[in-house]
Amino acid sequence: MKTLPRLLVAGLLLAFRVSAADYPAPVEGDFVLKDFKFASGESLPELRVHYRTLGVPQRDAAGVVRNAVLITHGTTGSGAQFLAPTFASELFGPGQPLDAAKYFIVLPDAIGHGKSGKPSDGLRAKFPHYGYRDMVGAQYRLLTEGLGVSHARLVMGTSMGGMHTWLWGELHPDFMDALLPLASLPTQISGRNRVWRRMAIDAIRGDPEWQGGEYRQQPQSLRTGAQMLYLMSSNPVVRQTEAPSLAQADAALDAFVANYLKTGDANDFLYALEASRDYDPGPGLEKITAPLLAINFADDLINPPELGILEREIKRVARGRAVTIPCSDKTRGHGSHTIAALWKAELVRLLAEAIK
Numbered sequence: 439m440k441t442l443p444r445l446l447v448a449g450l451l452l453a454f455r456v457s458a459a460d461y462p463a464p465v466e467g468d469f470v471l472k473d474f475k476f477a478s479g480e481s482l483p484e485l486r487v488h489y490r491t492l493g494v495p496q497r498d499a500a501g502v503v504r505n506a507v508l509i510t511h512g513t514t515g516s517g518a519q520f521l522a523p524t525f526a527s528e529l530f531g532p533g534q535p536l537d538a539a540k541y542f543i544v545l546p547d548a549i550g551h552g553k554s555g556k557p558s559d560g561l562r563a564k565f566p567h568y569g570y571r572d573m574v575g576a577q578y579r580l581l582t583e584g585l586g587v588s589h590a591r592l593v594m595g596t597s598m599g600g601m602h603t604w605l606w607g608e609l610h611p612d613f614m615d616a617l618l619p620l621a622s623l624p625t626q627i628s629g630r631n632r633v634w635r636r637m638a639i640d641a642i643r644g645d646p647e648w649q650g651g652e653y654r655q656q657p658q659s660l661r662t663g664a665q666m667l668y669l670m671s672s673n674p675v676v677r678q679t680e681a682p683s684l685a686q687a688d689a690a691l692d693a694f695v696a697n698y699l700k701t702g703d704a705n706d707f708l709y710a711l712e713a714s715r716d717y718d719p720g721p722g723l724e725k726i727t728a729p730l731l732a733i734n735f736a737d738d739l740i741n742p743p744e745l746g747i748l749e750r751e752i753k754r755v756a757r758g759r760a761v762t763i764p765c766s767d768k769t770r771g772h773g774s775h776t777i778a779a780l781w782k783a784e785l786v787r788l789l790a791e792a793i794k
Contacts, residue, residue, distance in 0.1 A: 461530035461538045464490040464521065464545070468553070469584035471576060477716065480566035487580045488553035490517050490545040492530060492538040495587065506542045506587045508606075508614075510577065512597030512621075512775070513710050514667065514702075516552030517545030519776060528778035535785050541591065546580055548573045548598070550709050557705035563651025565709065569716035570598070574605045578613075592789065594618035596775035597740075600732075604719040607726035607755075616792035617730040618785060621775035623741050624732070624751045626718035631740050634670055635711045638663040642708050651705050663707045664698040665691065673737035673771035723754040730758045731788045733781050735774040737765040 467489055474485040495503040511519055520526060529536040536543060547554040549568045554576075557565035581587040593614045595603040600622030607617045627635065642648055647657035668691055681687035734741050734748055741748070743762050752760040763769060763780050774780055 460532060461526060461534075462492055464492050466490050469580050471579050471583075474576070476566045476572050477569055478567045482555070482566060485549070485576065486553075486555045487549070487576050487584070488517075488547040489580060489584075490521075491585075492543040492545075493541050495542040495585070502589050503542065503587045504589065504591065505540060506544060506581070506585075506590045507536055507592045508544050508546075508577065508581065508590050508594070510546065510548065510593075510595035510599030510602045511551070512595075512599055513714075514551065514707060515597075516547045518547075518552065520545050522776060525776045525778050528782055529785075535782050535789065536592075542587070544581065544585065544587070546577055548602075549576050550706060550713065556703075557651070557709055558703040562705050565705070567712065568709065569713050570601060570605060571609075571716055573713065574602050574609060577602070577606075578610065588613075590614040592616050592618060592792075594620065594785075595622075596620045597622060597772065598714070600775070601714070601717050601719075604723075604726075605717070607728060607730060608719055608722040611725055611727045614728050616788050617726070617728050618733070618788060619730070620733050620781070621735060621738055621741060621772055622732070623734075623745070623747045624719045624723055624755075625747055626720065627714045629745070634666050634740075635714065638666045639708060639711050642704050648704060651708075653704065656699065656702070657704050660699065660702055660704045660707060661695055663704075663711075664695040664702060667698070668694045670739050671771065671773050673739065673765065673769065675737070675765075676770055720751065723751060723758075724756070726755050726758070728757065729788060729792045730755050731784060732758065732760045733763065733775075733784060734760070735763045735765075735769055735771065735780075737769050738772045738774070740772045 469487050471485040471487060473483060475481045496505045498504050509520055511517055530538045532539060549572060550556045590613055593603055593606045600619035603617050603619035604624045641659040641662040645657045645659035647653055681690045732748055732752060734743060736743055748760050752758045761784055763774065768780060770777060
């Protein structure tokens, strides 16, 4: 893979200094997948996938869309999170790396998340038990059947979406020009990453108020899940700076949990955590043929670099490269994945290398 000179990358970045939120308003829509079959053997006659798009598709002489960008979100998130200034205002404006005047950007809500079909819509614990491969399958059908996209310039994602990106590269190796998984590892959920998930899962399933998923008000155990999200999503230095006393730490945690409980649902949370059970791209990494850049963060409690997993496994990806962003006063642990200023120079380099 050809490496671009650093001066060229720096020069390209000079063009990306524009005012905040200087990009087109997103267009929202729903696409209904008929007769959706889950890997569990369950099915739904209709599965709603909600999405947002920015820009318009541009087709080549053969009618193939060449400017599509798929961006997938993390656990308990939605496509709306990518409209935050730290992400959209760094990437989607005129002259920026994913300029919405040039690219057709698709931001789907994954199964079980946002405004897509999920347990809290009414089926509760009768909602099919989905996995990451089901989620990628729904994204593929949204693009190909719903939006007429059979090729992507880029597939990228954050956290759970980063894991989806690894699966995209294996399941549809010819679909994209480039892949950018952020804050993820190309191996099954294990170690501390599995432990914190299991703690939250057990808290909900073991809570008498959960009532097998048929609760009339949110069980208290959902608070434990929200607390685990707070614990794992940032780094210790940031948390200490934000809350340097016992009272301030309690207040910060209470505020986060209270905000989460305004919209959170125990079944949705439980399903989202359990969905990772089928994630394991490890056996198929050699199937990935598109240029792939994996970006992780030195202060990420979920995917700490000292594990050495990314550095070991990236060697099996033919056109793969891995970068770990050092800890700084600008990083936010696992949450650094949506602070685009930290890594957009690497995105520019990837897109330039992936020109065909």
